Amino acid sequence: MNTTTAATEANVTVATIRDWARRGIIAATKAAGRWVIDTASLAHRIAIGAMKRPAKPARKATFSxxxxxxxxxxxxxxxxxxxxxxxxxxxxxxxxxxxxxxxxxxxxxxxxxxxxxxxxxxxxxxxxxxxxxxxxxxxxxxxxxxxxxxxxxxxxxxxxxxxxxxxxxxx
Structure with a gap:
C-alpha cells in the first residue's frame, strides 16, 4: 500500500508513515522512488499503538x-x-x-x-x-x-x- 493509504489507515500523517518506514518501525521498501508499505507490519504497528494508550476523546484543535x-x-x-x-x-x-x-x-x-x-x-x-x-x-x-x-x-x-x-x- 502507498503512504497516503497507510497514513489514513493508521490515523497519522504521511510524514509519520515515511518516518516509520525510514526508521524501520514498519516494514517498507522503495520501488520506483516511492514507499510500498507492508500491510501486516502496519496493522501490527497500529495494534501496538492501541495497546499503549487508551483512545482519547476527540479534541477540538485550538490554535495557540x-x-x-x-x-x-x-x-x-x-x-x-x-x-x-x-x-x-x-x-x-x-x-x-x-x-x-x-x-x-x-x-x-x-x-x-x-x-x-x-x-x-x-x-x-x-x-x-x-x-x-x-x-x-x-x-x-x-x-x-x-x-x-x-x-x-x-x-x-x-x-x-x-x-x-x-x-x-x-x-
Missing amino acids: VETMLAIGGSRWQKNGMDRVYINNWANFLPLEIDQYKTGNISWAAWEGQEIANRQALLLLGSIDKVWFDSADGELHGRFGSGESRIATRQEVWETVVAGIRTAIAAL
Whole structure:
C-alpha cells in the first residue's frame, strides 16, 4: 500500500508513515522512488499503538502559540509582534516527493497518484509562508507564485489548514 493509504489507515500523517518506514518501525521498501508499505507490519504497528494508550476523546484543535510550537513551528517576536511560523507546512499536504542530492524533485505523488515533478514544484510554490499570529489568534498564509493543475492555491491552503488542525488535535 502507498503512504497516503497507510497514513489514513493508521490515523497519522504521511510524514509519520515515511518516518516509520525510514526508521524501520514498519516494514517498507522503495520501488520506483516511492514507499510500498507492508500491510501486516502496519496493522501490527497500529495494534501496538492501541495497546499503549487508551483512545482519547476527540479534541477540538485550538490554535495557540504552544500548540503551534508543538507541531514544529518557530516563534518570532519583534516590535510587539508575536508569531509562530510553520516552516514545515508542506508536511501537512498529501504530497510525497523524492529528491535528488541536488534538491531537485525526482518523483512525486499527490494523494497517492503519481504526478509530474513540475506540478509538485508548483504545488510547493503555491504557498509562500504560513504563520500563526498571537495578536488575533488566527492562522495566516501568503500565497506564492505557483499554481498547479492538480490543486488551486486555495485548495492547497485549505488542505494545509486541515492538516494543521489534525496535527493539533492529535497532541
